[in-house]
Amino acid sequence: MSYYTLHIFVPCCCALICMIRFSLSGAYHRAFAGVPCLFDKIIPKDLSPKTMRKLKENMWYSCWHSFTSCYGFYVLMHEQWFSLSRLRSDPVGMLFGDPDIHDRSVGLERYYLVEISFWCSCLAFIMIETIRKDFYQMLFHHIITISLMVGSFYLGYHRIGLTVIFLHNISDVPLYVAKTLGYLAEKFDWLKTPTDIAFANFAFGFLFSRLYVYPKCCVIPACTFAIEYKRPMRDCVLAIFLVLLQCLHLMWAKMIIKMIFKTIKHHGVLADGDIRSDDEGESTPASEKPIAHKRKVQ
Numbered sequence: 001m002s003y004y005t006l007h008i009f010v011p012c013c014c015a016l017i018c019m020i021r022f023s024l025s026g027a028y029h030r031a032f033a034g035v036p037c038l039f040d041k042i043i044p045k046d047l048s049p050k051t052m053r054k055l056k057e058n059m060w061y062s063c064w065h066s067f068t069s070c071y072g073f074y075v076l077m078h079e080q081w082f083s084l085s086r087l088r089s090d091p092v093g094m095l096f097g098d099p100d101i102h103d104r105s106v107g108l109e110r111y112y113l114v115e116i117s118f119w120c121s122c123l124a125f126i127m128i129e130t131i132r133k134d135f136y137q138m139l140f141h142h143i144i145t146i147s148l149m150v151g152s153f154y155l156g157y158h159r160i161g162l163t164v165i166f167l168h169n170i171s172d173v174p175l176y177v178a179k180t181l182g183y184l185a186e187k188f189d190w191l192k193t194p195t196d197i198a199f200a201n202f203a204f205g206f207l208f209s210r211l212y213v214y215p216k217c218c219v220i221p222a223c224t225f226a227i228e229y230k231r232p233m234r235d236c237v238l239a240i241f242l243v244l245l246q247c248l249h250l251m252w253a254k255m256i257i258k259m260i261f262k263t264i265k266h267h268g269v270l271a272d273g274d275i276r277s278d279d280e281g282e283s284t285p286a287s288e289k290p291i292a293h294k295r296k297v298q
Contacts, residue, residue: 006113013117018124024063025056028129044187055183057129061176068115069169075111076166081159091221095160104158112158115165116149141248148241155234164218164242171209174202199263203256210249219246 021027026037039056047055076082081103086094104112123142126135152161178198185191219242226235 009113010117010120013114014120014124017118017121021060021064021121021125025060026053027125028053028057044184047183047187051183051186055180058176058179058183062173062180064118065169065172065176068118069166069173071111071114072162072166072169075105075107076162079105079108079159079162087163087217091217092225095163095218095221096157096225097159108158108162112149112153112161112165116146116153119146119149137248137251141245144241144245144248148238148245151234151238151241155238157238160218160222164214164245167209167214167218171202171205174198174205178202196263199259203260206256207253210246211253214249215246218242 022037024038026035026039037056039059040052043052043055043059081094081097083094119142123139123146126138126142132138148164149161152158178195178201181191181195181198185195219239222235222239222242225231226239
């Protein structure tokens with residue numbers, strides 16, 4: 001894919017994803033408060049405005065990550081270099097090989113660019129969406145993710161990039177499904193047990209994929225490749241970014257473990273509210289609390 005195609009595809013795809021998201025779930029911004037969206041037609045009408053907003057947001061993420069998980073699995077299984085047995089026995093050789101040889105398939109390139117476009121759209125939306133206590137963590141996460149994806153795309157590290165993307169997508173699906181069920185369970189009591197099951201699946205999947213598989217198959221091989229093979233500085237930067245991403249995983253794992261204990265104590269996820277309830281700030285729209293004006297006036 002040419003330089004010009006890349007720089008046309010990503011902005012256009014990002015704009016398209018933003019339009020799809022807005023048409024499905026709307027945007028939490030004062031200017032769009034009265035604009036209807038498609039999810040309004042299928043969700044219960046007697047929920048609180050705050051719950052309806054969060055429900056629509058999580059329905060969007062559930063749909064998107066389910067789609068990209070299936071799409072990514074299809075792409076990964078059709079890549080000639082990918083092998084589960086080799087990933088376990090020789091991750092450095094499989095994920096890096098010769099990074100100077102760009103053996104990207106057309107399917108991999110398209111999937112990569114769609115994912116870059118999605119995270120760019122997320123970066124745009126968090127500036128106008130619900131402000132949470134972990135806003136700066138999410139901002140940091142999005143910047144690192146986009147930097148890793150763009151850098152790995154240009155430098156030929158698409159193998160490890162595709163693996164990292166897939167690991168993140170598969171653990172995000174049960175998270176947003178559990179949150180969606182949790183909000184619906186406020187009206188339908190029979191959804192409380194499915195919510196607990198979905199949260200348990202998410203917690204196990206996150207802790208296993210982000211704290212075991214990701215460091216074993218991505219972080220350690222990247223550090224090994226950069227140090228033992230005496231690679232140039234660009235490879236060291238890649239390893240550093242992967243380590244920074246792992247630091248975020250550890251922070252989120254701490255919050256998830258805390259939520260697990262609360263769930264056990266209160267006999268259910270809903271007993272203490274949203275799965276990310278500890279992370280959410282006030283429900284004031286971002287337009288009323290601009291990030292740029294959070295510093296004290298001298």
